[in-house]
Amino acid sequence: MQVTVVGSGYVGTTLAACLADAGHDVTAIDIDPDVVAAINDGHAAIHEPGLDDLLAEHAGDRLHATTEYESVPDADVTFLAIGTPSNEDGSIDLGALTAAAEMTGEALVESREGDGSSTADPDDRHLVVVKSTITPPGVGEVREALFGGAGDAADNVELATNPEFLREGTAVDDFQHPDKLVFGTESEWATERLEALYEPLVAATDGDVPVIRTDPETAVMIKYANNAFLASKISLANDLGNICKRFGIDAYEVMDAVGLDDRIGAKFLRSGVGWGGSCFPKDVDAIRAAAREAGYEPALLDAAVAVNDGQPERMLELLDVHADVAGERVAVLGLAFKPGTDDVRNSRAIPVIEGLQARGAEVVGYDPVATENTRERFPDIEYADSAAAALDGASAALVVTDWDEFAALDDAFDAMGAPVVIDGRRVIERREGLTYEGLTW
Numbered sequence: 001m002q003v004t005v006v007g008s009g010y011v012g013t014t015l016a017a018c019l020a021d022a023g024h025d026v027t028a029i030d031i032d033p034d035v036v037a038a039i040n041d042g043h044a045a046i047h048e049p050g051l052d053d054l055l056a057e058h059a060g061d062r063l064h065a066t067t068e069y070e071s072v073p074d075a076d077v078t079f080l081a082i083g084t085p086s087n088e089d090g091s092i093d094l095g096a097l098t099a100a101a102e103m104t105g106e107a108l109v110e111s112r113e114g115d116g117s118s119t120a121d122p123d124d125r126h127l128v129v130v131k132s133t134i135t136p137p138g139v140g141e142v143r144e145a146l147f148g149g150a151g152d153a154a155d156n157v158e159l160a161t162n163p164e165f166l167r168e169g170t171a172v173d174d175f176q177h178p179d180k181l182v183f184g185t186e187s188e189w190a191t192e193r194l195e196a197l198y199e200p201l202v203a204a205t206d207g208d209v210p211v212i213r214t215d216p217e218t219a220v221m222i223k224y225a226n227n228a229f230l231a232s233k234i235s236l237a238n239d240l241g242n243i244c245k246r247f248g249i250d251a252y253e254v255m256d257a258v259g260l261d262d263r264i265g266a267k268f269l270r271s272g273v274g275w276g277g278s279c280f281p282k283d284v285d286a287i288r289a290a291a292r293e294a295g296y297e298p299a300l301l302d303a304a305v306a307v308n309d310g311q312p313e314r315m316l317e318l319l320d321v322h323a324d325v326a327g328e329r330v331a332v333l334g335l336a337f338k339p340g341t342d343d344v345r346n347s348r349a350i351p352v353i354e355g356l357q358a359r360g361a362e363v364v365g366y367d368p369v370a371t372e373n374t375r376e377r378f379p380d381i382e383y384a385d386s387a388a389a390a391l392d393g394a395s396a397a398l399v400v401t402d403w404d405e406f407a408a409l410d411d412a413f414d415a416m417g418a419p420v421v422i423d424g425r426r427v428i429e430r431r432e433g434l435t436y437e438g439l440t441w
């Protein structure tokens, strides 16, 4: 199939590379020429394990990147994978996505004018699929932008939604081995087209991927329910973990046992400094705002956010018990919102660094891949080239991201003055000579 992917960020680049790998001819569009140049050069503008290998294999062959929308009319499917960030009040900002939808519609008109056709040709229908995470009311807004751009050509265009569940750090593997596929369509034709598109991917997984065929609004609600559930699950683990800490009980021992209950499951029960990233915070905020707009107060989701927002400060309060860090060098180990990515959007490192700065500490940060992205937010703190260099001469260390390499740190703590380690992710072993506090254990 001919596929166009509009937006080449974490989701769009993964989608484009994996669809090319599945045998489709893919054009990746982005307004950022550097992103386009990187893809055509066979590597990604972001850090995502496995992605560069796919780009190196398919760029210039089944995968091309461009800043132009020219490939849209010839595509069997055009995906919109544009960011949907938060407005100040937490509601979804659809500005970039509706702009891209309108440009996609306009590209279809131009092709219609180009070939002189004036009536709807049922064999020449265009399926435009929203990959971005959008609220149910947002579906109508994107449809309006797309059809508005398409004008008279709109009768040949159909909108569908196909939310994405991949995680950063494991994006390629998640996309290639999905737990489920969700097709939100308005016709059998659109459903069949999506089935045909995903067929090689499903076949590669022995064909046992559940497919949910539903309407566009239900499909996007499934995505929010998914993220809201997972974020709340972690917040519940954090709430219970904070209680455990008060009683001197190890929350990990407790939750490991709780997770053995089939009805609960073992995943996403790791308590600590909380959930960050480009998805959970903004998506939980967006669905809370949409619920409120519709006249419903989402009390449980409000509480999940409140617990999450409190965790970085709880970490700093534990530090206060052991050290006055004013004027002291303090290491922050891990800047990315999770291991395996260079993404720092809503990383828990941000409130932790701000809290340290408010205490007058001299912050030195270390992350294997997220330093440059953090520098944009905190240009004036020191950045170390290794965890050991960050710890050298520091009077305290705060572990914010569970990178594997931190678990291997041992002698490096000897270079600290009077070593205090506050572990927000349970990666460091307690050891002799180390004043160690786990956030919930």
Ligand SMILES: NC(=O)c1ccc[n+]([C@@H]2O[C@H](COP(=O)([O-])OP(=O)(O)OC[C@H]3O[C@@H](n4cnc5c(N)ncnc54)[C@H](O)[C@@H]3O)[C@@H](O)[C@H]2O)c1
Residues within 6 Å of the ligand: 006, 007, 008, 009, 010, 011, 012, 029, 030, 031, 032, 035, 081, 082, 083, 084, 096, 099, 100, 103, 131, 132, 133, 134, 164, 165, 166, 167, 168, 278, 279
């Ligand atoms: N990041 C994730 O792990 C993840 C997972 C599932 C779903 N999602 C959802 O997918 C969507 C995209 O997320 P992301 O993290 O990939 O975003 P991103 O910010 O990494 O990428 C968006 C890209 O779109 C480009 N862009 C903006 N306007 C454009 C336009 N008019 N035409 C062409 N390109 C344009 C930007 O330059 C950028 O490269 C969001 O709705 C997000 O919630 C993200």
Ligand SMILES: O=c1ccn([C@@H]2O[C@H](COP(=O)(O)OP(=O)(O)O[C@H]3O[C@H](CO)[C@@H](O)[C@H](O)[C@H]3O)[C@@H](O)[C@H]2O)c(=O)[nH]1
Residues within 6 Å of the ligand: 133, 164, 165, 166, 167, 168, 169, 227, 230, 234, 267, 268, 269, 270, 271, 272, 273, 274, 275, 276, 277, 278, 279, 280, 283, 337, 338
């Ligand atoms: O037990 C856990 C698991 C995760 N986290 C934190 O939760 C955040 C999110 O982690 P994760 O879900 O692994 O990464 P994301 O890439 O944000 O993926 C989430 O958000 C994506 C965007 O919507 C969805 O597609 C994914 O299904 C969903 O897991 C990170 O800060 C993690 O440190 C915990 O604190 N405890």
